[in-house]
Amino acid sequence: MAMDVEAARRVPPKQVIVRVRRYDPEAKRMWWQEYKIEAHRGMTVLDALLKIKEEQDHTLVLRYSCRQGICGSCGMTINGTPRLACQTQLTEVVSEANPVMTVEPLYNFPVIRDLMTDFMDFFNKHRSVKPYLIRKDKEEQESPKGQYDMYPDEYLQTYQYTNCIYCGLCYAACPVVAADPQFLGPQALMYALRFVNDVRDEGWGERFLIVDTEHGCHRCHFAASCSAVCPKAVDPAGAIQALRSKLFRYRLGLYKRRVSKVVGPPPEKGERIQLPPEATLLPGVDLKKLEEEPVVIKLPEE
Amino acid sequence: MTLAEGRRDPEELPNRPGFWRSSLNPWTVRTRDNPERVAFVLHRVTGFIILAFLLAHIIETDSPVWSQYFPYSGLSGWALWNHIMAIESGLAFRIGEFIVAGAVLFHAPNGVRLLLAEFFGVGVGRPGDPRPPYVPGTFRAAQRQWLYAVFVVWIVLWLIAGVIIFS
Ligand code: SF4
Ligand code: SF4
Ligand code: FES
Numbered sequence: 001m002a003m004d005v006e007a008a009r010r011v012p013p014k015q016v017i018v019r020v021r022r023y024d025p026e027a028k029r030m031w032w033q034e035y036k037i038e039a040h041r042g043m044t045v046l047d048a049l050l051k052i053k054e055e056q057d058h059t060l061v062l063r064y065s066c067r068q069g070i071c072g073s074c075g076m077t078i079n080g081t082p083r084l085a086c087q088t089q090l091t092e093v094v095s096e097a098n099p100v101m102t103v104e105p106l107y108n109f110p111v112i113r114d115l116m117t118d119f120m121d122f123f124n125k126h127r128s129v130k131p132y133l134i135r136k137d138k139e140e141q142e143s144p145k146g147q148y149d150m151y152p153d154e155y156l157q158t159y160q161y162t163n164c165i166y167c168g169l170c171y172a173a174c175p176v177v178a179a180d181p182q183f184l185g186p187q188a189l190m191y192a193l194r195f196v197n198d199v200r201d202e203g204w205g206e207r208f209l210i211v212d213t214e215h216g217c218h219r220c221h222f223a224a225s226c227s228a229v230c231p232k233a234v235d236p237a238g239a240i241q242a243l244r245s246k247l248f249r250y251r252l253g254l255y256k257r258r259v260s261k262v263v264g265p266p267p268e269k270g271e272r273i274q275l276p277p278e279a280t281l282l283p284g285v286d287l288k289k290l291e292e293e294p295v296v297i298k299l300p301e302e
Numbered sequence: 303m304t305l306a307e308g309r310r311d312p313e314e315l316p317n318r319p320g321f322w323r324s325s326l327n328p329w330t331v332r333t334r335d336n337p338e339r340v341a342f343v344l345h346r347v348t349g350f351i352i353l354a355f356l357l358a359h360i361i362e363t364d365s366p367v368w369s370q371y372f373p374y375s376g377l378s379g380w381a382l383w384n385h386i387m388a389i390e391s392g393l394a395f396r397i398g399e400f401i402v403a404g405a406v407l408f409h410a411p412n413g414v415r416l417l418l419a420e421f422f423g424v425g426v427g428r429p430g431d432p433r434p435p436y437v438p439g440t441f442r443a444a445q446r447q448w449l450y451a452v453f454v455v456w457i458v459l460w461l462i463a464g465v466i467i468f469s
Binding site: 003062081107108112156158172173175178188220221222223224227228230233234235237239241242245246248 | 323325327330331332333334335337341342344362416419420421423429430431436437438439441443
């Protein structure tokens with residue numbers, strides 16, 4: 001789900017009611033707790049929860065780290081939608097007419113305490129698809145004698161998937177994960193495709209074996225909710241369909257793709273490879289023009 | 303550890319959402335811009351309706367045979383068949399027929415879309431360089447248009463089926 005930039009400019013209602021679903025593992029008790037907070041412009045759901053933790057209730061447990069949508073630890077169910085708390089403006093989920101917001105731990109994950117969920121299974125599933133480069137030549141894999149060549153269009157086959165921040169939102173939204181806890185899940189299957197697509201990798205046979213099970217890619221029913229909630233536009237739903245069609249071709253013996261060659265020795269330690277300036281610039285940026293007229297970034301008026 | 307190495311048996315997982323949460327998941331999770339999920343739910347529901355109809359249909363068409371061994375309310379053979387036919391010409395069964403027609407008319411075209419997307423990977427777009435406003439490729443690809451077409455075809459054919467059944 002794309003970030004709503006405009007939401008940061010709107011003003012949330014003065015007082016916001018936050019309903020949190022809490023869980024106490026010692027007493028094995030689940031209950032809803034309500035807090036009232038003073039909201040201000042630009043406040044995110046994470047800010048609101050931290051304000052509660054600071055001023056009202058120190059026992060509220062949540063997990064966060066970067067506060068900027070990069071670490072993927074603050075995923076929670078906000079008003080029924082799995083979202084990153086730090087990337088969700090209060091104005092996106094509450095309004096003057098309805099100043100109540102519900103916050104729950106991520107669905108489909110075991111809850112540790114309050115809003116904190118256990119990602120062990122999620123990460124184990126990620127590991128189970130072998131998320132690393134596999135070369136047939138084990139000697140070459142352990143001590144590489146050069147770099148692997150890769151062209152920009154081949155890079156684009158994997159780039160989008162590498163944006164995944166392991167936040168688990170896709171996993172929480174998926175109706176199939178809910179019904180079948182052993183289902184590998186959108187994130188792991190998407191990562192299998194990320195390496196199947198990578199021209200530097202030769203391990204697709206192994207990966208196809210791993211995902212070609214009852215709990216693998218055949219289980220996905222293309223509800224595409226994973227893509228709808230992913231904060232990084234990784235699009236796991238499309239990835240799983242692509243993976244399945246490739247597996248289909250592989251089983252028919254029709255799957256083929258280029259494997260990159262080893263080119264050139266790696267740079268010596270400390271040696272810098274001189275790149276032409278075009279190679280390091282974004283398209284459309286003119287260095288000469290930049291020197292003449294410096295860039296002025298206009299900030300929005302307060 | 304009964305599963306593949308490194309994966310835990312979900313039975314061991316504490317405090318995992320149970321049967322009810324799992325069954326309710328398609329309804330409780332709210333996602334924006336996601337008609338595919340609506341289609342997923344409809345595909346399930348219509349699938350069950352079609353299955354139930356098929357089972358009932360087999361029992362019904364086979365009734366002259368099985369009723370010879372297990373007579374139903376004193377009737378057997380073609381007598382029971384005629385009895386069933388008389389019941390089925392009633393309004394309740396016409397409504398049931400209408401519902402089954404609706405289920406088939408959604409399930410079939412949506413199934414074609416799913417076959418194309420899931421087995422041949424067509425209509426789901428290609429991986430690329432995500433750019434603002436970060437709409438996932440699958441939502442910009444052809445399958446979304448197919449899905450809207452499925453909804454339109456479904457409603458139109460269902461209305462026509464309604465006219466045929468009730469007139
Ligand atoms: S597309 Fe597949 S993995 Fe993604 S939410 Fe739907 S069923 Fe789950
Ligand atoms: S695919 Fe998207 S939603 Fe899923 S873990 Fe990665 S970043 Fe999060
Ligand atoms: S705190 Fe890091 S993604 Fe939200």
